[in-house]
Amino acid sequence: RELACPLTIQKKYTGTDSVLGAIYQAAVETFRQNSPDIFVDCPSRERGGWLCDSYFTAQTEYLLTGENRIEKLFLENFLLPAAFPDVPEGMLPMCYPADHYDHAFIPNWAMWFILELKKYLDRTGDRAFIDRARERVYGIVEYFCPFFNEDGLLEKLDGWIFVEWSAAAELVQDVNYPTNMLYAAALMAAGELYDDAALRRQAEQMREMIRRQ
Numbered sequence: 001r002e003l004a005c006p007l008t009i010q011k012k013y014t015g016t017d018s019v020l021g022a023i024y025q026a027a028v029e030t031f032r033q034n035s036p037d038i039f040v041d042c043p044s045r046e047r048g049g050w051l052c053d054s055y056f057t058a059q060t061e062y063l064l065t066g067e068n069r070i071e072k073l074f075l076e077n078f079l080l081p082a083a084f085p086d087v088p089e090g091m092l093p094m095c096y097p098a099d100h101y102d103h104a105f106i107p108n109w110a111m112w113f114i115l116e117l118k119k120y121l122d123r124t125g126d127r128a129f130i131d132r133a134r135e136r137v138y139g140i141v142e143y144f145c146p147f148f149n150e151d152g153l154l155e156k157l158d159g160w161i162f163v164e165w166s167a168a169a170e171l172v173q174d175v176n177y178p179t180n181m182l183y184a185a186a187l188m189a190a191g192e193l194y195d196d197a198a199l200r201r202q203a204e205q206m207r208e209m210i211r212r213q
Contacts, residue, residue, distance in 0.1 A: 005035040007065045031060050038074040048098040049074055051109035055116045062123050071120060072129065078113065079132055088158070090143030092136070106162045108179055110140045111186040118189035130193055137190050141199070144183065151209050152202075153180045180210055 009032075013024040034040055038049045039057040058071040077096050084093050087105045092113055094106040114137055121130050149155040156174045164178040184206040191199035 003036050004032040005070070007035075007061075007067075007069065009064050010066050011064050027060075028064065031057065031064060035061065035070050038070060038077065048095040049077065050095045051078075051092065051106075051116075052112040055112050055119065058116060058120065058123075068120060068124050071116075072124075072126070075113075075116065075120065075129075075133070079136060088143060090139040091159075092140065094160075094162075105159045107144075107157050107159045108161065108163045108182060110143070111179075111182050113137075114140065114186040114189050114193075118193055121193065134194060137193065141187070141190060149175070151213070152205055153209055154183055177210060177213075180206060184210070 009028055013021050015021065033043045034057060036043075039054045039061075040047050041050050041053060054071065054074050058068055058074075061070055062068050078092055083089075084091070084096075086101055086103050087093055091105055091107065092110040093100060094104070094109045117130060117133055117137065120126065144154060144157075147154045147157055153175055157176070157179065161176050161179055163182060164176060168178075169176065184203045187199045187203035187206070190196065191201075191203060
C-alpha cells in the first residue's frame with residue numbers, strides 16, 4: 001500500500017545521461033513522498049505541513065504536474081480557521097493543521113506565506129483565492145508593527161527566528177538582517193497582491209536602511 005502524491009507526473013526526463021536520469025527520478029520520488037495530500041516535511045521524520053518548505057515544493061508541483069492543486073489545499077488550511085488560539089493574534093502557526101500547544105511559532109514562516117501567495121497568483125491567476133487571503137495577510141502585517149525600531153527595522157522579535165543559522169547571526173544584537181530582508185520582500189509582495197502603495201513604500205525604505213547599515 002503506497003502513500004504518495006496521487007497526481008499524474010506530466011514531466012518526464014528525456015535525456016540520455018543515466019546519472020541525471022537517476023537524480024531526476026529521485027527528485028520525483030521525493031516530491032511524491034512529500035505531497036500525499038498537502039505538502040509535508042520529510043516523511044521518515046515528520047508528517048507536518050510546514051510553511052516556507054511549501055514555497056519550494058509548490059514550484060516542484062507546478063513543474064511536474066502543470067498545476068498547483070496541492071498547494072491550494074495547503075494554503076487554504078491557513079485561511080479556514082476563525083483564529084489560531086496557540087499563537088499571537090495575527091501570527092500564523094509555523095505548521096498546520098498540526099497545532100503546537102506550547103505556543104511556539106516561527107515569525108519568518110508567516111513572511112514566507114505572503115511570498116508564496118504572490119508566487120501562487122503568478123502561477124495560477126487565481127485572484128479569488130488571493131482576495132480570500134487578504135485578512136490573513138494584513139493580520140500578519142499588523143502583528144509586526146510593534147516590533148519596528150526607530151530605523152524602521154524589525155527588532156527583538158518574539159518566537160523562533162528561523163532564517164539565519166550561520167555565525168553572522170552572532171555579529172549583531174536584536175536586529176536580524178536576513179529576517180528584515182525577508183520581511184521587506186514580504187511587504188513588497190503584499191503591496192503587489194493588494195495594490196497597496198504604502199506597503200511597497202515601506203518595503204523600499206527597509207531595503208534602503210538595510211543597505212545603508
